[in-house]
Amino acid sequence: MHLNLPLLDLLPCYSTDEELCLDSGYNTTNVSPSDPSPPSPWDDEVVDWTSLSFELNRLLEESTPVDIEDNISLSLPDQSFLTSEDATVLLTAQDPATQDDLKRLTIVIVGPNNNVALPILNCMDVGGSGILYIFRPVIPGIYTVTICHDATQPIRGCPLRIRFSRNYQPSIRRILTWNISDMEQSSGLRNPWGICYNTKTEQLWVADRVNHTLIVYQPDGSLDFIIGQFGAGPGEFFRPVGLAYDVHSDRIFVSDKDNHRIQILNAKDGSFLGAFGRRGHLAGQFLYPWGIAISPDGSTVAVADTRNHRIQFFDAAGTYLREFRVGGNWKEHKSVFNYPRGLAFNLTGEVLFVSDFNLHQVNQLRFTDAKLTLLPFIPPGILYRPSGLQVDEAGNLIVADTRNNVLRVFTPTGILIRTITTIHGPLYANANTSLSAPTDVAILPKTGFIAALDNDGRITVF
Structure with a gap:
């Protein structure tokens, strides 16, 4: 299972279904996709709606955690994956120069019991493409993935919800x-x-x-x-x-x-x-x-x-x-x-x-x-x-x-x-x-x- 969670190059979302989009943080009320310039999250910038790309290091260095929550939102629809298989979450940056800043983010994964954080089995830099986190769900149910800035501030749109189904395919072993x-x-x-x-x-x-x-x-x-x-x-x-x-x-x-x-x-x-x-x-x-x-x-x-x-x-x-x-x-x-x-x-x-x-x-x-x-x-x-x-x-x-x-x-x-x-x-x-x-x-x-x-x-x- 592979989840690609882009932190940059996020398009403004005009869908009313929050489960089907990546929300850039715009207030899209009364804005149609034909409008070439929806309001920018920064007063001194106007960004074409077809391409929104900000350097991650600017968000980390020049913005407060509140700004991050206001201007970045990540969401995914519920998806079904299997337990007992390695699952990965990939955090990516559009600009390779911001790769080091990705390491300042933390990720917390909590299982269905809602009180135990899963250990990250491995964390690796994937050659300038992002940072790959690997974990292994065991119990079927809904898992939550939270991405935090400065270890304490979840970015808006978190936690992400991922459904893992019981895996009947591996060799069944008795306990x-x-x-x-x-x-x-x-x-x-x-x-x-x-x-x-x-x-x-x-x-x-x-x-x-x-x-x-x-x-x-x-x-x-x-x-x-x-x-x-x-x-x-x-x-x-x-x-x-x-x-x-x-x-x-x-x-x-x-x-x-x-x-x-x-x-x-x-x-x-x-x-x-x-x-x-x-x-x-x-x-x-x-x-x-x-x-x-x-x-x-x-x-x-x-x-x-x-x-x-x-x-x-x-x-x-x-x-x-x-x-x-x-x-x-x-x-x-x-x-x-x-x-x-x-x-x-x-x-x-x-x-x-x-x-x-x-x-x-x-x-x-x-x-x-x-x-x-x-x-x-x-x-x-x-x-x-x-x-x-x-x-x-x-x-x-x-x-x-x-x-x-x-x-x-x-x-x-x-x-x-x-x-x-x-x-x-x-x-x-x-x-x-x-x-x-x-x-x-x-x-x-x-x-x-x-x-x-x-x-x-x-x-x-x-």
Whole structure:
């Protein structure tokens, strides 16, 4: 990735879109591009609008920092680049005589966490063409680049905003792998199915459908606590499978599958807060609910009502809102949703992705003018028994392609960009992790990692 930020030869900007121009600092109100001489930032100069070039050393030597802010503005549109690759910022000067003055500028790059400045890996003079700064983003998200005069005064137009997307192209290396069965032999935990991530505490929650419990882990893989037992009472489970974390209310939603209900727990300690639903075919009732997704604004809870072959929607308190299914009989219902499982909202909440376990496809439900429209997203022929879904920071969809033993990554428009089959071990170890029937996936945004849960009882963070 290469950004060329010219500090000189800046044309006056007549565009009203600040994200699409380099602003020279002119007040362009009521000035058209046909005007040959817009007002100059200096009273004693008139500069043709087609060519504005001032020596950088004049700005540095004869102007105060306020003058620099008034007369130089740099902006770039949001662009998408990849993490784990060297990124460069090039500061240039029109006049080679001003190259030394470029060294008096400083550059600060801050990552998405907004509190840690990235180290500059290298800084070099590129033969009179400018000064090249090299850094390497790791965590996906928005990075800010600030150019300062005298180390403290940002020039106007800063910070620049650059979006870095998750890089699925390099060799995927695992950071941590642990086997739930091996770690918790005393509890006999096995066959986990659903996973979610608490973005506040960085805990991983896992649903074990065989032992009817929820397991909560710290980011390093150490056990934090275990919730529940077999039963139908509050805080008890009968084959829990789906999990979703609501950051707005700090609650965990659990698909208590064979109890045909959704339970709501306090994310701090797992205490029971409430439940909704019971076995049946009517509105608000379930027949083996599976996946759960919460809209980005926290207002809507979507549930895959698997054997009713429909998707139901509730508000944050569990009150029924609506449902989506096609046709008036079971045969017609199953032709569209035949055991829907995984759910995931896109970044805006305008689209709900739905994986279909028996039809081997992913559909999308679009919310338009209070209506739901069903559209294909990943047609049959690519996936085999897809389960868990997750949307990353760039809107890409990650699919747990269970019976193909892989994870697949699709762009927001449905283009396959990566198939992940093997996660390589650390450099000091030879052991690699081949995914075995992955059932669910979670994104760890604070670290930039992904956690994959497979049917062998392993959680692999990479």
